[in-house]
Amino acid sequence: MLEVNGVSYRYQNNPWLFKQLNLVIHPGEVVGLYGKSGTGKTTLATILAGLKKQAQGDIKVDGNLYPIKGFQPVQLVWQLPEKVVNPKWRMEKVLAEGGDLDPELLTALGINEEWLNRYPGELSGGELQRFCLARALGPETRYLIADEMTTMLDAITQAQIWHTVLQLVKQRNIGILAISHDPHLLKRVCDRIINFDELVGNVY
Amino acid sequence: MMDINQVEKSDHTLPNSLIKDKTPLFEVNHLSLTFRQYKKGLRESSTQVIRDFSLKIHQGEIVAVVGASGSGKSLLADAILGILPENADVKGDLKFAGEELTMEKQMLLRGKDISLIPQSTNALDPLMKAGKQVQSVIKRKNKKSIQERIFHKVGLSKKAGEMYPFELSGGMARRVLVSTAMVSEAKLVIADEPTPGLDEHARNETIHYIKQLADGGKSIMFITHDITAALEVADKVAVFYAGETVEIANIDDFTGKGENLRHPYTRALWNALPQNDFIPLKGSQPLPGETINGCAFESRCPIAVEYCAQKPPQNKSVSGGIVRCFHA
Numbered sequence: 001m002l003e004v005n006g007v008s009y010r011y012q013n014n015p016w017l018f019k020q021l022n023l024v025i026h027p028g029e030v031v032g033l034y035g036k037s038g039t040g041k042t043t044l045a046t047i048l049a050g051l052k053k054q055a056q057g058d059i060k061v062d063g064n065l066y067p068i069k070g071f072q073p074v075q076l077v078w079q080l081p082e083k084v085v086n087p088k089w090r091m092e093k094v095l096a097e098g099g100d101l102d103p104e105l106l107t108a109l110g111i112n113e114e115w116l117n118r119y120p121g122e123l124s125g126g127e128l129q130r131f132c133l134a135r136a137l138g139p140e141t142r143y144l145i146a147d148e149m150t151t152m153l154d155a156i157t158q159a160q161i162w163h164t165v166l167q168l169v170k171q172r173n174i175g176i177l178a179i180s181h182d183p184h185l186l187k188r189v190c191d192r193i194i195n196f197d198e199l200v201g202n203v204y
Numbered sequence: 205m206m207d208i209n210q211v212e213k214s215d216h217t218l219p220n221s222l223i224k225d226k227t228p229l230f231e232v233n234h235l236s237l238t239f240r241q242y243k244k245g246l247r248e249s250s251t252q253v254i255r256d257f258s259l260k261i262h263q264g265e266i267v268a269v270v271g272a273s274g275s276g277k278s279l280l281a282d283a284i285l286g287i288l289p290e291n292a293d294v295k296g297d298l299k300f301a302g303e304e305l306t307m308e309k310q311m312l313l314r315g316k317d318i319s320l321i322p323q324s325t326n327a328l329d330p331l332m333k334a335g336k337q338v339q340s341v342i343k344r345k346n347k348k349s350i351q352e353r354i355f356h357k358v359g360l361s362k363k364a365g366e367m368y369p370f371e372l373s374g375g376m377a378r379r380v381l382v383s384t385a386m387v388s389e390a391k392l393v394i395a396d397e398p399t400p401g402l403d404e405h406a407r408n409e410t411i412h413y414i415k416q417l418a419d420g421g422k423s424i425m426f427i428t429h430d431i432t433a434a435l436e437v438a439d440k441v442a443v444f445y446a447g448e449t450v451e452i453a454n455i456d457d458f459t460g461k462g463e464n465l466r467h468p469y470t471r472a473l474w475n476a477l478p479q480n481d482f483i484p485l486k487g488s489q490p491l492p493g494e495t496i497n498g499c500a501f502e503s504r505c506p507i508a509v510e511y512c513a514q515k516p517p518q519n520k521s522v523s524g525g526i527v528r529c530f531h532a
Contacts, residue, residue: 035403038374110488122491124491126273127488152273152429153429154273154429155429155431155474157272157273159476159483159485160485163484181402183404184477184479188482
């Protein structure tokens, strides 16, 4: 279980971005999250991935309190894949950041072996996003935060990626927090959908 | 600067000629774009990014160009504005107001008769106040009052005009970019992916502004991968696949299971939407530079037959639209 208890955050001396936020995600569950721009959804995503530290409250993943030592079992997939891969590395090296990856995972994500030799600039956005997913879905990953994962992709690629992800998380019992502005997409892929405004100060 | 007179002259002759013979304001025929690159040492290679693109836009019309990321959509905008890097070879006819759009003409018209709403709000000058940036486009007197009136129209306060780009939120920066297009004298506005990543409210607003631009008589080329957004504002949709226009469809054709659509790719795109059937078509589009002898969509097409892989289909008119498919 991924448990967020009374987490608050603010940037330096600015007013609180969100206060007393509570959220629970179970393994194998897909939770949708939507809300206005600038309310702190991406900030929450980075906190859950262990990239930022909350100012108040605590987070537990499968009973372990943050900060996590060693491999971070909550992994984040960003909106813009081209901004989160080293442009000067071949894809093989980019993938190696995720640890020892199962070759079957690459096949499931539709990653062509030939692409491993390419640089990020030689792949399309959809292809790059598959690599980012593969990198995030290492063997120890328990939860995935998909922050506008397919917003920049066309409808066909979006459907391809979500179908694969849903299949994988079922197999491996991974929990997902899907952040998106598209209500149709959330309705299609999620078990339950939450409005970000309602998270604050409530228990879910 | 010395060419301003020339621009103004063409301004006066434009509307009449348009009304008379319904010449499209902007026309592209068989546009292709190739990049020359050095591989190892001095060995040169060329990569074709756009193979065959044709499109017509009439005055006051919104034409959406819809295609996958990496299909060369944004390069299309650059090709029209003539701001591609030196190693790009552009072939094909571009016509603006019935006249050939040469390199010299592009230089003259861009930012004046043809304007761009860029994809990224990074395009704003970080060292100039938002209001000043919009004023710099206005060629008449009373720049400040014009700018304030436009800001009011798009829902920006007077205070926003005194702010630097870093002080604006993403949505506000987007509105500043749109105001720039609104105050300009441009007849053709190219909007490059203006909607993704915006929340529903900001997205609907942006779409509304684009509609306002068209209602004011401007022609819009709306480049997007978001087919839902395209269907909300556009008069026509040009579907772009692997560097080619595979179909030009009317808005009403997008209904049901896509029975009225002419090209199998357009149909697959429509049926992949989460609000429709969310069907993932297998495979990915050919990469730029891959040699394609037949139809670009053949490898993924559910209705392809042997000859589809052998020779490329040509454009043909079918029930009020244009399609590049043997089976239509």
